[in-house]
Amino acid sequence: MDVEVLGNRGARFTIIARGVDPSFINAIRRTVMADVAVPAVDKVFIAENSGVLYDEIIAHRIGLIPLKGGEGLVHPSNCECGGKGCPRCEAILTLEVEAPEDAYTVYSGRLKPEGSVFVANNDIPIAVLNKGQRIALEAHARLGSGREHAKWQPVSGAVVKYEPIIEIDTEKCSLSAKCVQACPKKILAIEGNNLKVISVWDCTLCKECVEACPNGAISVSYNPANAMLMLESEGSLSPQELIFAACEVLKDKFESIRIALENAKEAS
């Protein structure tokens, strides 16, 4: 297998894996989405809320805020407390705010960490309060996975696709530029006396160019031996850390299959 980093801009990370079945790359994508454990708020204890939003709406919004940290936390299903919630499996964040003016927006940055977990983005609005209105609450965060609820899904985008192949027959091509206009991703361009593909990985295989060409000079297909994986992190872990974590989860799953098989052999 050969891996090349195609892009690494902020939260978005793209790799190309050559010589590997796309289903294997897809297994990593699905594991990142469903099985990598990250923290999120699961219980909210509201002491005061004189704003117009119901307690339930505020709790739901706080639950959806991406959280960082929590390295020392144990998954509640493996905790000695039996998942009831204790300092080993839960981290606390508090919010206490009184609006000094009308139309005062309370942002996620006001959630004060009391443990190892803190917010990944300080600019997420929680509620808008009028002067004198107050919110006081304690949020309990725990580890979970996207399989349980989407708030534990560490990525906002996770895409796998085959390598697109765009073949241009230069003898048939009349340089009419109809394909250049038809392409929704604008990946075709005429340079000098040639039609060129600027960025082949941006192709969505929509075949608009094939339909637009009057001479049938373009053909679009794909190569299933090479695959692209794009991850857009929500901020809990970096995309690279997510891939490593997904590989660990997959490794553990394969190990459990091996142990189960050995046990079955011994029993028979």
Place this chain on the structure above:
Amino acid sequence: MPGYLGMATYLCEKCGKTIDSNELMGLPGIRCPVCGYRILYKSRSPIIREIKAR
């Protein structure tokens, strides 16, 4: 005994007095027993609510 479980307390818009539901029962209709004003706000219970963030 304002604020214990099961009893609501109210706040008069005009005089700001805290009234519990027992005081309201003896009156004809909803009105403040002190100033007679008819706009009362129901206060939030002092109990901390646990809510699932889902």
